[in-house]
Amino acid sequence: MATILKHAVPGAEVTASLDQVRETVAGVIADVRERGDAAVRAYSEKFDRWSPEAFRLSAGEIEKIVASVPRQVIDDIRFVQDQVRSFARHQLDSMGEFEVETLPGVRLGQKHIPVRAAGAYIPGGRYPLTASAHMTIVTAKVAGVPRVVACTPPIHGEIPAATVAAAHLAGADEIWLLGGVQAVAAMAVGTDTMEPVNLIAGPGNAYVAEAKRQLFGEIGIDLFAGPTEILVLADSAADPFVCAVDLLSQAEHGPDSPAVLITTSREIAEKTLAEVERLLPGMPTRDFAGPAWRDHGQVHVVDSLDELYALADAFAFEHVEVLTAEPREALRRMTQYGALFLGEGTCVSFGDKVIGTNHVLPTRGAARYTGGLWVGKYLKTVTYQEVTDTGSGALLGRLCGRASRVELFEGHARSGDVRAAKAAGDELPWNKA
Structure with missing residues (x-):
């Protein structure tokens, strides 16, 4: 039996706090849906006191920011990203695609397709969390994601130069100085200046985690990382x-x-x-x-x-x-x-x-x-099938007809019947003129 020498706060207090978080997050997301960039700017001003001319950094701005970071920091970022990239590549190598012939002329296959666009949320606010750029962006790029959008907040009104450098070196296609629920909402639903993404990954505080939870389904998420x-x-x-x-x-x-x-x-x-x-x-x-x-x-x-x-x-x-x-x-x-x-x-x-x-x-x-989070989170594992042998086509068509009628799915059964008819000349009694 366990003896507890130190207790946490009562669960009721935690639940009450989470209820407040849910309500706040829902309001921000709804406002970003309705007012887009105007809402994003308003919340950035309110929570981060940050309202630049443009939240997205230009290539020139990124180059200047990266150049301001000490060489040792850049070298360390590169080293760590090499470690993350190597492990992610090993993960990718473990995910084989295949095609198998299960019956004569029946080929079933599986392949992995990267999402078209991913959002990388890199927490900040107080600390420059460069490591989150490695984990989200490097992994997405190893998976083959063609567009990765990185969002990170300013720190006390200043640009987190090391975080920007990490995002750039990791391969981010867009870097936005934007944080919190407003950043997650903008990536998910899109605004006039930001195209939406398909999946958002990255850790964050309770508000960021709740935003991802509420938006899940409209977009994919890595997991509930609070x-x-x-x-x-x-x-x-x-x-x-x-x-x-x-x-x-x-x-x-x-x-x-x-x-x-x-x-x-x-x-x-x-x-x-x-x-x-x-x-x-x-x-x-x-x-x-x-x-x-x-x-x-x-x-x-x-x-x-x-x-x-x-x-x-x-x-x-x-x-x-x-x-x-x-x-x-x-x-x-x-x-x-x-x-x-x-x-x-x-x-x-x-x-x-x-x-x-x-x-x-x-x-x-x-x-x-x-x-x-791992390389597989950015990949959609999909399957395909092909039937080219008439004997197998007839067998599967007749089987499909019987199995579907057991379930009273006549439309499914007829699709199977047609395949048997084309493959082996079976009659279609339900198709009489």
Whole structure:
């Protein structure tokens, strides 16, 4: 049985907050539908105090901005994008197209077609999150998407130069200095200045995640990527200092970011709590990390590794960091997570920033039914069929007629009858003059 040493805020408060988010987002989307660019500009002024002559950067502006970024930053961006690109290409290579002859003259096939246009939402507002450009744009381009639109907000009224550079180097075809729900809505429904896209990918705060949820169906989305989550699994061999540092590393994303520790050792739990309290006041990002830990931090002590992994699966968190003596055991024991980080040698921050796997991952329990963003999200897996053998055509036509009439679908049956008639001369009793 688990002992909870630290609780999160009550669920009712969270639900009330989400209801407010839904209402706000619905209003913004409706306004962008009705007023287009005027609404987009109004919300950008209201939320970001940003109203340039044009939100889309010109080629000259992009060149100037990229030139202002220090060489080391550019080199680091290129290195990380190479890692992301390499992993995405391996994913693409795992997705074979095929054609198979199932009966004489009956060919069935499968192929993968990239969407025509994708939107890449790159969060900002406070931090220049260059890594999200790598994850969304590079992956889309590996998939073969011909038009990728990147949207990122200004930071305190300034252009996030490193983010613009990352989007450009990743291969974005359009870069817009525009953020929040207004950016997601503009990409989805289109305006006079922005053509709509078919799919939007990228993480964001609760408002961005809700905008994607409400627009899903009209456009495709990668997944419901809301506030980031970290779950640290630790046994008695874990280092409490490492546990605390890594919990806070994700809490700094925002005041609504859950950070949870599950451990088999009460001593590790108590020492981790003490380390968090020691480290938090000195964090430059404590104004985000502090409320996140206060309101959404949890610490659970369990009796065994069996209980640890069962509880971890119940959380179905975005990031799961395994700090146990045998971390690879989690590959066998767990089934519900966005990404695993195995052992002290790696960390969630590696996945967020540099290692190459995608950091756009399922949150709020979505790991129960989906994985994270990958090259396949930008591809439509479609099938085709062809019948050229008359014997097979007659067989399938007669079978289709019988199967359809069992279901009382006479129109379907007649389509099958026609194929049997053309292939083998079968009569069509329902077609008598």
